[in-house]
Amino acid sequence: MGQRHPFVAAIYDRCLAGEERAYLAALREELLSGARGVVVEVGAGTGLNFPHYRAGQVHTVEAVEPDPHMRRRSEWRARQAAVPVQLHDGTAENLPFAAGHADTVVATLVVCSVDDPQRAIRELRRVLKPDGVLLFIEHVHSEQGLRAHIQNWVTPVWRRIAANCHVNRASVQLLQQAGFDVQETCPVVGRGPWGNRIVAGSAHVATAPSAP
Numbered sequence: 001m002g003q004r005h006p007f008v009a010a011i012y013d014r015c016l017a018g019e020e021r022a023y024l025a026a027l028r029e030e031l032l033s034g035a036r037g038v039v040v041e042v043g044a045g046t047g048l049n050f051p052h053y054r055a056g057q058v059h060t061v062e063a064v065e066p067d068p069h070m071r072r073r074s075e076w077r078a079r080q081a082a083v084p085v086q087l088h089d090g091t092a093e094n095l096p097f098a099a100g101h102a103d104t105v106v107a108t109l110v111v112c113s114v115d116d117p118q119r120a121i122r123e124l125r126r127v128l129k130p131d132g133v134l135l136f137i138e139h140v141h142s143e144q145g146l147r148a149h150i151q152n153w154v155t156p157v158w159r160r161i162a163a164n165c166h167v168n169r170a171s172v173q174l175l176q177q178a179g180f181d182v183q184e185t186c187p188v189v190g191r192g193p194w195g196n197r198i199v200a201g202s203a204h205v206a207t208a209p210s211a212p
Helices: 004-033 068-080 117-127 147-159 169-177
Strands: 039-042 059-066 085-088 102-108 128-138 180-188 196-204
Touching: 004 102, 004 128, 004 196, 039 117, 068 085, 102 117, 117 128, 117 147, 117 169, 128 169, 169 180
Parallel strands: 039 059, 039 102, 059 085, 102 128
Antiparallel strands: 128 196, 180 196
16 A cells, blocks of 8 residues: 555544544553653654653654655644654654664554554564563454454455555454564454454563464
8 A cells, every 4th residue: 555645644633533532542641651761653643642652751752654644744743742752754564773772662553554564563573672562552353243244344445545444453463473472451442333443552572473
């Protein structure tokens, strides 16, 4: 998929406003209270995470976003943040950082939208220090038969109008297969017509990757 979505960027904040008020903003606040040191945020979008980083805990945020329209809209939130935020052009599959660069990697609604999730997760692991933490919020495939069927049916259309978002992607399992020990902290059933399921959690690098 292309990395330029001017229409999605223009309406993104308005489309998420209801979910932000209902639960997403509080979820971001709780999750990102665990961010420490040098943070690499992947798929920063319009910068909705930036207000939730805490001064005194986070040294700097290196925010990667491939879409120039999203990146442009994130600039004012970067300026208002309580911690220094540097914006970078780049993709989740090819992060512009050395191995072990980050104390914390943040990925919110990213694994569900990348072209190559396995490669992207390998990059998240590569740039994370061995004792670092991955903090994530992701769409995941529903465990309920009807909702799972609806997710599968709607995804081919939805991904074309929502910047490649796959609401049926098995994001947590993909993290585990790539060698992350995942602690799922907060499952949420979204309000979309397909019953999209969202989970938030943290993960650490395991001693060895799990078998696919």
